[in-house]
Amino acid sequence: MxxxxxxxxxxxxxxxxxxxxxxxxxxxxxxxxxxxxxxxxxxxxxxxxxxxxxxxxxxxxxxxxxxxxxxxxxxxTFYTMYKRRPVGEYHVGVCTNPLCAVMGGDEIFAALKEHLGLENDETTEDGKISLEHLECNAACDFAPVVMVNWEFFDNQTPESAKKLVDDLRLGKDVKPTRGPDRLCTWKQASRVLAGFDDGRAAEGPQAGEASLAGLRLARERGWQAPDPAATAAKADEEGTK
Amino acid sequence: MTTLTPVLSRNWDRADSFTLAAYRENGGYEALRKALTMQPDAIVDLVKASGLRGRGGAGFPTGMKWGFLPKDNPKPRYLVVNADESEPGTCKDMPLLLANPHALVEGIAIASYAINSHQAFVYVRGEVLHVIRRLRHAVAEAYEAGLLGKDILGSGFDLDVVVHAGAGAYICGEETALLDSLEGYRGQPRLKPPFPAVAGLYASPTVVNNVESIASVPSIVANGAEWFSSMGTEKSAGFGFFSLSGHVKRPGQYEAPLGVTLRELLDMAGGIRDGHRLKFWTPGGSSTPIFTEEHIDIPLDFESVGAAGSMLGTRALQIFDETTSVVRVVRGWIEFYAHESCGKCTPCREGNSWMVQVLRRIEAGKGTQEDIDTLLDICDNLLGRSFCALGDGATSSVTSAIKYFREEFTAGTHTPAWELFPYQRTTRWANESVEEDA
The missing domain is CATH 1.10.10 (Arc Repressor Mutant, subunit A)
Structure with a gap:
């Protein structure tokens, strides 16, 4: 296309x-x-x-x-987020930086190219979906990662990614893993980036499962940072020696 | 045995953790209240005494950086927070800002007061829409509560904070490129000196600090330098996020004292995925030389990792098991550097694109006998000869991978990497399909 x-x-x-x-x-x-x-x-x-x-x-x-x-x-022309040609209403980015690629990002990108009939940096004829491979998007603990209009879709598979783009083309409501309750369009996302709030900051989860892995373990095992009172007392003791 | 020390992640398991109300329930903004009663220089001294070192990769002492601002320069001073988290493998600042943005906002207020700055910027990468929403929301809440803006908490101290979204360029994580970008130019690094402390944003004295560094400051002010340095090692004090990704059972964020080992972290993360073993890993992102199984007990602090031939970097532990071709991974990383090179200096711009061609050839089993030497020669011409640290960083994976896995590069003269290491075996779902087949 x-x-x-x-x-x-x-x-x-x-x-x-x-x-x-x-x-x-x-x-x-x-x-x-x-x-x-x-x-x-x-x-x-x-x-x-x-x-x-x-x-x-x-x-x-x-x-x-x-x-x-x-x-x-x-x-x-220096910054990759500025597009010099129209992209889709939903711009789909697949991370293929090595960590994500190895975890399945390469397979996801290949599956989407075939499913949508697109090459990298192309848009479907209906203008709905454009596809791009991305570099690291700072969500490696959720690999492989797909971004749509710069919202996180964590722990993807080729099947989940194909369903995601199908739902987008059908106009179904799609919910990012760590993002607002409903995906906004590419243009709306760009307006948020320009600094105009869309009032949706409080929507969605505060953290994903991987973000909580360490905290959950610490709670389970009763681990915490040192008690400030104890370290202060110890410092006083050493100071008077 | 090292145990986890959740400080910045302490409240992440409550659903409203990102709100001002939730942050305050956990003692939030009490450190700011305390700081505003102190002399600014006393705060700089406190941060110096804590031993906090920059959490963005380089590990420069934070308090010392603040102390470099010239006293006699009449121009306004700026604090710029580097939230352009883009180093491959690094994924700590974005979840921090999503779940607990007020830790950063409070840190900004304290740090700005300490360095006598009335205007701070957060340069956050553009590709993380919800993180940007959350951060702006936190800043707005703080203004409304009198924690930012005019006469903060009745102290007479004024501070404005602007959240600035980038537009997709890894190089903008380099502090001087970030400043050029924030000034509205192409993000290209500047020649140093002058350092940003002397001539930074708009040629004014500027401090550029990583998100995690600044977010750690309120805990130091609240609990004391001794509390902070009671964690970690003598020269690498305190706690930090260790971000485990890849072939581990429970990837994620583990907030631990510096000096924790990969063996300990792997134990916490449930180990390598079933039926597999560790092959290689990065201690701090793709710009830090890779490690192997033999480095599993090295304390992950600045000194120990350096002595073992790598860098602590951003504590981005990308873990690869024995199914993974090191040639494939290094080829991918160098494609990344070639793509992200700003083009300003020749060694980085040309060196990386030539290395991509050589590595693609080796990966396809079409390498020549000279290719390994060619790669090492290019690295030799890149390391220490590029304009900024990003060019240096590109060579890390190439030279270290050849050092530890030379035979895989040699095999690239006759056999494609995907035959030696079938790529479908590395995926997150590979183990499931093996079970289904059985």
Whole structure:
């Protein structure tokens, strides 16, 4: 399957919509002592409008910060989370960094490529799913890991990953392992990254099973950090010697 | 016998652990209250006395780093927290921020007061949406409760905290690349000196610390330097997360005193998966030279791991059993470094891409007699000659894997790695399918 044609973005950065985005941009810029620090969040902002960073999006960022489009393009192309072509409503990333790869990430990525008929960095024709292999996403104790729109799907198998993308294509509600109650879209995720809260921080579990492995064992065996009173007393004793 | 010492993870098993209310029930923000009654320099001295060393990999003494800020520089000072956790195998800061973000927020308030900074940033990697939500939520709760913002707890101390999401670049974990990224540029490392303490963010005096380092500070202020240094070893004081992943029965986070051994940790984690044995492991992520079964009793502290030829790094223990091809793993890691090299310096940019080609050839059983020497030669030209530590780190797995498993690289001249070590046998579900077959 091919990547969809680049859509026309002229309406997004003009008129009322532009005025709204300029307000957002002002708020982002106001967070920083120097305006240019706002560039990464501004790129997330334009990505939240179009699903990718278009040339028009780059021009918008450049104008807000008084930069040239070349300066903004140099930054936009450096970071892998900024997409220069539209990705799916659900962007699926499979970790294939060695730990995950060995635990089954390679098999999961191969299974999804075949199941979706996609190669790396391609999008289904219906625009629903794009697929990418990822580097380490800091969830190695839950390997193999799949991320969808940057939410954790832990301990995956080829079967669970195929069911996951099927459910996404069918529009079923999908719940990340350690994330909010329901997955948001790629554009919504980008808006959160730009710094606009979606009010869902309290949803989902506080920790996954692997995160709790050590604490559970410590509780079971009655292990804890030293009692501060005891160490303070010992220090006093040594001090008076 | 070493036992676990849950401090930062102590409250993770309550469902609302990430809320201000739950954190306060466990004594949260009492350390900040105490700190605000102390002289800032006394807090720096306390952290120095505790022996806390940076938990982001390099192990530089945290209090000393704070003490490097020049006294006579009139520019504003900044605290920047490095939450760009991306070193392969490293998975401690993200669960910490998900379950207990207030430990970091309180640590930021104390550290900022200690170094006289009124503006702090948390640079968190972008690919972890819910972690970012939780962290922002905690910061918002803290503002609302007067624990951040103007006149914190009536002390007259003001502090603003901005949570800044990155956009996908391993290199931004390097502190000067992180600063460039936070300034809105491509994340490329800067030449040092000047160090960030002198000219960091916006060329102002800046402290850059890892999440776990800063989150450990409230416990030191609350319980004392002696309490902290009663854990760990003389030169590697305190507790830290040991993150076990891979072929172990119960992978996960184990918060233990520094100096614990892999043998002890494996015992806690239920051992290697059934019917298999340890082959090789990383003590602190993919940038630290690999270890084998013979290193299982080495105390995991900065000195002991260093003396044994590796680095404690981020205590990211990636465990591989005997089904795993070391060539496959090293090839994957070097593909990672080639992908993540920022391209600024030639040894890292070119060296890694050439190594990928050689390693792919060896993995496919099409290596040449010269390939091992070629790899070692490239590593020799990379190590110590690249712009930042990330280039150095890339060589770790190659040279150590050749040292311990040279025969596997030699076998790559005639037999593909996937024939010697069938890849389907390494997966998480491999044992189940073996049982089903039987």
């Amino acid at each position: 091919s990547t969809p044609q680049t859509p026309d973005s002229s309406g997004i950065f003009s008129g009322e919509n532009r005025a709204r985005l300029e307000m957002d941009a002002k708020e982002i810029i106001s967070r920083y002592p120097k305006p240019r620090s706002a560039l990464l969040p501004l790129l997330h902002l334009v990505q939240s409008e179009e699903g990718y960073v278009s040339n028009e999006g780059i021009a918008f960022c450049a104008e807000q910060l008084g930069l040239t489009t070349a300066e903004v393009t140099a930054v936009a």
